[in-house]
Amino acid sequence: MKLEKAQDSSNSAWRQIWTKIAVPDSIRADLITLQHERIGALIPILYFTIATIAIVAASASGGGFDPIYHVVLPGGFVGMGIFRCWIWYSRKNKPVDLEKAEKHLHSTTRIAVAMGLVGGLWTLDAYYETIEARRVLAPVFIFMLTFAAAICLSSLPKAALGAMLTALALPSVAMIVSSDAGIQAMGISLLIVSFLMAGLVIANFAQMVSGLQLRQELEILATTDVLTGLANRRAFGERLEEEVQIADQKDKSGGFAVLMIDLDGFKSVNDTYGHVAGDELLCEVAKRLQKICGHARSIARLGGDEFALIVAATTNSLLKDQSSAIKAMLSLPYEVEGSQVIISASIGSARYPRDGLEIPELLRIADQALYKDKFGNTKLGQAVSGN
Numbered sequence: 001m002k003l004e005k006a007q008d009s010s011n012s013a014w015r016q017i018w019t020k021i022a023v024p025d026s027i028r029a030d031l032i033t034l035q036h037e038r039i040g041a042l043i044p045i046l047y048f049t050i051a052t053i054a055i056v057a058a059s060a061s062g063g064g065f066d067p068i069y070h071v072v073l074p075g076g077f078v079g080m081g082i083f084r085c086w087i088w089y090s091r092k093n094k095p096v097d098l099e100k101a102e103k104h105l106h107s108t109t110r111i112a113v114a115m116g117l118v119g120g121l122w123t124l125d126a127y128y129e130t131i132e133a134r135r136v137l138a139p140v141f142i143f144m145l146t147f148a149a150a151i152c153l154s155s156l157p158k159a160a161l162g163a164m165l166t167a168l169a170l171p172s173v174a175m176i177v178s179s180d181a182g183i184q185a186m187g188i189s190l191l192i193v194s195f196l197m198a199g200l201v202i203a204n205f206a207q208m209v210s211g212l213q214l215r216q217e218l219e220i221l222a223t224t225d226v227l228t229g230l231a232n233r234r235a236f237g238e239r240l241e242e243e244v245q246i247a248d249q250k251d252k253s254g255g256f257a258v259l260m261i262d263l264d265g266f267k268s269v270n271d272t273y274g275h276v277a278g279d280e281l282l283c284e285v286a287k288r289l290q291k292i293c294g295h296a297r298s299i300a301r302l303g304g305d306e307f308a309l310i311v312a313a314t315t316n317s318l319l320k321d322q323s324s325a326i327k328a329m330l331s332l333p334y335e336v337e338g339s340q341v342i343i344s345a346s347i348g349s350a351r352y353p354r355d356g357l358e359i360p361e362l363l364r365i366a367d368q369a370l371y372k373d374k375f376g377n378t379k380l381g382q383a384v385s386g387n
Contacts, residue, residue, distance in 0.1 A: 027212040029098055034208065036101040038155040039108055043088045046152035047081030050115070050145065054078065057126075057141045073122050077115070084111065109159040112149060116163035119145045123171045139186045142171050143193070150197040154204045161198055168194050225301040227279055228286035236300035236308055240359050243297065243310060247352060255313035256297065257351045259323065260366045261289075261330075262374060263305035265343040269336065277336045281343075284334055292329045313351060323347040346374035 023031055054077035096104070120142065127138040146164045153160035168190065175187025223235035231239065243256045263285065270278035282305065289299050289307060298310040311322065326347060333340040348370025356362035 023209055024213065027209065027216055030212050030216070031209065032098055032101050032105065034212065035105055035155050036096065039105065039153070040088050040092060042152040042155075043108075044085045046148055047085050049148040049152070050119075051078040051081045053141060053144045053148070057137060073118070076118075080111075080115065105156060105159075108153075109156060109162060112153060112156075112159040113162040113166050116145070116149065116165070116167035120167040120170050123167075124174055127171060127174055138171055139175070139190060142167055143190060146194055147197065150201050154201050155208060157201050157205045160201045164194060164198060228283055228301050230286050230289075230307075231298055231300040233300065233302045236298055236302065236310075237359075239298040239300075239310060240362075244352065244359065255352050255354070257311050257313055257319055257349055258362055258366045259309040259311065259319075259326070260348045260363075260370045261307040261309070261326065262346045262370055263307075263330070263343055264346055264374065266305040269341055269343065273337050273339075273341075281334050281336060281341070285330060288329050288332075289326070292326060319349055319351070323349060346370055348373055 051074075054074040058071075058074040091104070123138045123142045123145075126141075146167050149163040149167070150160050153163065172187050172191050172194075175183050175190070178184055178187070223232060223238075224230070225232045240258070247255050266278065266281070269281055282301070285305075285307070286299075286301065289309070293299055293309055293311070296309045296311050298308075300308045302308055311319075314322070327345050330345040331342065333342050335341075348366045348368065350356060350362045350366035350369065352362055355365045
């Protein structure tokens with residue numbers, strides 16, 4: 001029973017750790033980009049630190065000259081450091097797509113784990129050479145190696161934790177099973193500090209993920225209409241600018257059209273049934289627009305009962321047919337407070353670049369067309385009782 005409880009507790013702890021490391025799909029691309037930037041900035045520091053530690057350890061190892069300890073291993077660390085720094089430096093000012101960035105991070109993780117393993121085996125071998133190595137050199141070298149990995153690879157927890165684990169496992173076990181109480185104490189202390197560093201790595205990564213999620217939420221709030229979930233006025237303006245740039249790159253051969261929509265009769269519904277019912281009606285209007293205009297490049301609520309669309313450029317005839325279809329959809333009855341409510345819609349459109357080359361001009365022409373269409377709609381908001 002106690003064993004089962006211990007296992008459940010252990011599984012729960014690992015689930016909590018995995019939850020902190022797990023990344024929502026919605027921020028995966030942003031996280032990979034941020035990790036790539038941070039690793040690229042810290043790689044030179046990491047390899048410089050590892051090379052320095054290796055050289056100092058080789059110099060302080062004492063005993064007779066051994067090419068493996070004094071030349072090959074430290075030279076390998078230095079050579080690998082220079083090579084990897086050069087690779088990351090060559091990528092510094094080059095645009096990297098998401099797939100390549102992910103491959104770079106995977107290769108960094110594999111190399112970090114491999115270097116941790118080599119460092120751990122080197123430490124373990126040196127540990128059995130002399131009493132000085134056992135008491136000072138091995139603990140200091142392996143601690144500095146894992147400390148450098150934890151700090152410089154903290155944004156890439158798999159690399160940091162993998163390097164720490166492979167570097168620490170064998171030397172720590174060797175120190176803990178030693179008959180020397182002082183060396184045992186160092187081994188236990190090394191493990192405790194390493195667990196703390198691992199916790200810091202996980203906490204740092206969790207904070208980074210949390211920061212990206214918060215930034216994403218703020219971006220959504222800044223560009224989304226809270227009531228309907230459509231794009232808001234700001235997002236609509238930004239998308240308009242993007243469409244103009246795209247059209248200009250194509251020598252204006254593509255173009256696009258803007259549709260401005262205003263609900264006729266919405267105010268009477270608001271006054272009769274209340275603002276809550278009015279909000280529900282606006283949400284239903286948004287759903288209908290998304291259903292019939294799924295092809296649109298942007299569907300936005302500008303405020304109140306004003307909506308707007310950006311659609312691909314088309315002929316005046318097709319644009320008119322599209323407007324008629326939207327009007328027919330929005331004129332279907334709405335269920336409000338147990339009653340069927342009928343409203344209508346006025347629509348004005350303008351095409352880029354035919355009707356205007358500047359966004360304000362384009363919107364002004366679409367507004368003029370909207371109010372021209374609205375002028376003929378004299379019948380507003382009819383309410384038909386019914387259950």
